[in-house]
Amino acid sequence: MDVYAIGHIVEDSKALLLGITGATAFHVRHQANEAAHRLARHALSSPCELASKVRSNLVSV
Numbered sequence: 001m002d003v004y005a006i007g008h009i010v011e012d013s014k015a016l017l018l019g020i021t022g023a024t025a026f027h028v029r030h031q032a033n034e035a036a037h038r039l040a041r042h043a044l045s046s047p048c049e050l051a052s053k054v055r056s057n058l059v060s061v
Contacts (some may be wrong), residue, residue, distance in 0.1 A: 017023045030037055 013025065018026055028036075
């Protein structure tokens with residue numbers, strides 16, 4: 001994905017957040033958000049499933 005496309009995603013996200021009362025967003029570096037990174041990577045390689053418990057590989061993060 002090129003920087004041009006990412007800019008549009010960011011701008012669209014900002015516009016959507018304006019419609020949600022009390023919503024805030026900020027950038028978090030990958031290293032500081034390891035749990036979200038692992039969860040996203042898992043989601044890309046897994047079939048759709050409903051998780052009711054925290055996965056063991058995320059508990060340690």
